[in-house]
Amino acid sequence: MFAPQRPITLLLFHLFNSVTTSIHRPPAPSPDPSRLPSSTSPVTTPFTSSTGESSPEAACTLTTSPSTLVVRFGDPATVNCSRSKMEFTPLGWNAPTPVPEPMVAQYLVWSVDRMTEWSIQLMCYALIDQEGQCQINVPVVVYKPPDNVSISFVNHCGAMVEGHRYSLQCEVQQAAPVELLTVTFYKGQTALARLRSNNTVKEPVTEVFTLDILPKKEDNGVQYWCEAELELGPEGPKHPPVVTSQKFNASVNFGPHLHCPEKLQVREGESLVCDVGGNPQPSVTWYRDGQAVGLPTYSSRKHAGKYTAQTRGHLGEKNFTVEVEVLVGSGTANSCNRYILSAVVLIQMIYRL
Ligand SMILES: *[C@@H]1O[C@H](CO)[C@@H](O)[C@H](O)[C@H]1NC(C)=O
Ligand SMILES: *[C@@H]1O[C@H](CO)[C@@H](O)[C@H](O)[C@H]1NC(C)=O
Ligand SMILES: *[C@@H]1O[C@H](CO)[C@@H](O)[C@H](O)[C@H]1NC(C)=O
Ligand SMILES: *[C@@H]1O[C@H](CO)[C@@H](O)[C@H](O)[C@H]1NC(C)=O
Ligand SMILES: *[C@@H]1O[C@H](CO)[C@@H](O)[C@H](O)[C@H]1NC(C)=O
DSSP states (O other), X not given: OOOOSHHHHHHHHHHXXXXXXXXXXXXXXXXXXXXXXXXXXOOOOOOOTTTXXXXXXXXXXXXXXXXXXXXXXXXXXXXXXXXXXXXXXXXXXXXXXXXXXXXXXXXXXXXXXXXXXXXXXXXXXXXETTTEEEEEEOOEEEEBOOSEEEEEESSOOSOEETTOOEEEEEEEEEEBOGGGEEEEEEETTEEEEEEEOXXXXXXXXXXXXXXXXXXXXXXXXXXXXXXEEEOOOTTSOSSOOEXXXXXXXXXXXXXXXXXXXXXXXEETTSOOOOOEEEESOOEEEEEETTEEEOOOXXXXXXXXXXEEEEEEETTEEEEEEEEEEEEOSOHHHHHHHHHHHHHHHHHHHHHHO
């Protein structure tokens, strides 16, 4: 029922960490302890194109801020591409218009007043003397919170029946990117399942998530609802967009169930109590020897015997048989004994103190 979490994590990792430089820096050489006894700072390889001793990779020092662009559709967006040291070669952007002119600079900013595309490629590059260019791709997430989230049954309406299987569906309207959407089904405050879509389309789509449930009689009256959240990662808004559905009160039909043992012991003088529960409340008629009877409120020996409860609940008619045994010895005397006993215990406790 639960969507596997691992591919999702991998996906997010991919989205937010795929800032790639086409030219990779070589691993920093490990410092030779004999030559650098006290140095712990990383060793940087200087770029010297005139001698050609250093590899050109070391010169690709581009970074962007933000490293991943997360922008709501229609909002302004800005990405600053900069290099860590000054070089006299042009910096440029491969991006949707307006594209800034490539120029020799420490940094170059690309921006739009309104993001009106769902899928764009953003790449900042720097030309390197003779060696070509180095570049950095900026992953872009253009998002839109869902218009509406609603919960309903699949092919069912009204009350459920205990122990039967039902499908709940959560419809999330026009959210993007649906791939980053997490839908959680709740029963009261309990999360039942978290689901994800594997649809990779960038434009807003309406997606339906379903969950099978097997209601128990305890679920009568609980509220089912669902919640859709766009997980936009660390570069996303501080409070990621969350939209919740309406709540619906579940009605679970069950029973009739007998609420007393089938061999019922009752003390002489006590009332005979045996309830029959269910939703909807069943009708109950008690029979003894074929005669409709009321259960005695003051039991005596003559009340012992077999009773039949004829009940009518949502599943139709059901009969229960209860064998009643009346324990001899006055019920009032018994309870009196109990009081004496507790008084003795109390006295003993007082003595211990
Ligand atoms: C772009 O980044 C550079 C380096 O971090 C910084 O000096 C510069 O002020 C930034 N420019 C803008 C417009 O944010
Ligand atoms: C959301 O959808 C539900 C069910 O289709 C509907 O009753 C409700 O009015 C909708 N809400 C909005 C804000 O559109
Ligand atoms: C999503 O994944 C399920 C199985 O995990 C697969 O059956 C389905 O075709 C996938 N849908 C898309 C749009 O990739
Ligand atoms: C659902 O149940 C809650 C409390 O359990 C109650 O306040 C609310 O009125 C019920 N709503 C409907 C539509 O029955
Ligand atoms: C239940 O008991 C009544 C009365 O004894 C009888 O008429 C009826 O047929 C019984 N029903 C079932 C389902 O056994």
